[in-house]
Amino acid sequence: LKLTSKAISPCADDSEDEMVLSFQPVPLVDAGSDAAICYQGTFTFTDADASNYQTVSWTTTGDGQFSSVSALLPTYTPGTNDKTAGTVGLILTSYPVSPCQAAVSDTMDLTIYQEFSAPAISESQIICWNTAPATLTATAAQGGTGSSFSYQWQSSEDSTSWTDIPEAEALTYSPESLQITTYYRVVTTDNGPTNCAEDYPSVPVKILVRDPFTPSIITLSDSTICYNAAPLELTATPTLGGSGPPFLYQWQK
Numbered sequence: 001l002k003l004t005s006k007a008i009s010p011c012a013d014d015s016e017d018e019m020v021l022s023f024q025p026v027p028l029v030d031a032g033s034d035a036a037i038c039y040q041g042t043f044t045f046t047d048a049d050a051s052n053y054q055t056v057s058w059t060t061t062g063d064g065q066f067s068s069v070s071a072l073l074p075t076y077t078p079g080t081n082d083k084t085a086g087t088v089g090l091i092l093t094s095y096p097v098s099p100c101q102a103a104v105s106d107t108m109d110l111t112i113y114q115e116f117s118a119p120a121i122s123e124s125q126i127i128c129w130n131t132a133p134a135t136l137t138a139t140a141a142q143g144g145t146g147s148s149f150s151y152q153w154q155s156s157e158d159s160t161s162w163t164d165i166p167e168a169e170a171l172t173y174s175p176e177s178l179q180i181t182t183y184y185r186v187v188t189t190d191n192g193p194t195n196c197a198e199d200y201p202s203v204p205v206k207i208l209v210r211d212p213f214t215p216s217i218i219t220l221s222d223s224t225i226c227y228n229a230a231p232l233e234l235t236a237t238p239t240l241g242g243s244g245p246p247f248l249y250q251w252q253k
Contacts, residue, residue, distance in 0.1 A: 025052040029094035029106045036111035038196035039083060039143065043110055044075040053094040062088035078112050087111050116197045117142040119151070119171065119186050124206040127178065129241065133207045135174045138186045141200075145192025152187045159183045159204055181209045211241035216249070 004016040032048040050056050050072060058069045063079030082088040093105040119138035127133050141149045153168035157180060165173065175184070185204040190197040216236040225231050239247045 024097050024100050026100060026102070027051065027053040027094035027096045027104045029053070029056070029092050029104050031090060031092040031106040031108040034109045034111070036113060036145075036194050037078075038113050038194060039115040041112075042075050042077045045073040048072055048092055048108075050092065050094045052097065054097045055095045057093050057095070059091045059093065060088055061091070064088060076110065078110070082110075083112050083115075085112075086114065113145055113192075113194065113196055114143040116144040116190065116200065118188055118197075118200050118202045121184065121186060121202055121205045124208070126208045126210065128210050128243070129212040130177050130179050132177045133175050135172055136184055136205065138171045138202060140171060141188045141190075141197070144190040144196035145194055147193070148191040149197075150189045150191055152189075154185050154187060154201075156183045156185075156204070157181070159206075162201075175207065178207060178209045179212075182207050210243060213242035214240040 001021055002016055002018045004014055007014050028049075028051045030047075030049045032045055035043060037043050055070060056072055058066045058071075058074060058076075060066070060076070060082075062082035062085065064082050065077050065079070067075040067077075076090060078088060088110050089107045090110055091105055091107045093103050095103045119141050122134075122137045125133045136153075138151070141151075151169055151171060153165045153173045154162040155165055155175075156162045162185070171186075173184070173186075175182070183204045183206050186202045188197050188200045188202070189195070190200075216239045219235045219237065220232060223231065234251075236249075238245075239249075
């Protein structure tokens, strides 16, 4: 900007002066896209942005913590109240360069899915050897994204090494006849947009299979005795397996 002062006659020399007027752009801010995380998760910003600012600052409508309130892309850890509410607003404020004074803010909403709860299987069983247990029934998984779950039943002889059971993908499973003690569990996968459970197992149940029933054997072989004489004492081996011991015995003739 130039200011010129015209001389008054008889003076002939004008006088002038200049000054530079700069325009400081107002700050712009974008807190980023809304997002969702699992119950135990944290959220790291990737698309928050700001320009024409002196400093930035993050605040929350909840009780979580930022790794740094002055960083443009911090990590947010939800608090207890955030998880209970299921959502929290995260606010990015951009403070202008002097002489501007008006700060600008933007908010993104962070959804926190409820805590995942694995299925619970009906109680353990005790069965006889080479018989089939009652159908196993599991409750549906809860929490997570809550949109879609898939299930896979597994079996194990030692509750350590597990094997998928083919075509056993419902909440019920009917085992075949068993000859050894076997453990069963159901593994859940959360198929929602944010996978909050992948291969998440239930508490296993135990199907205890009793030993095969082995009846007593009389140890004395067939024998011939004289008329009106008493035979030797008869002795039998203990009965094994089944639901015993104890067993009740009854001799018959």
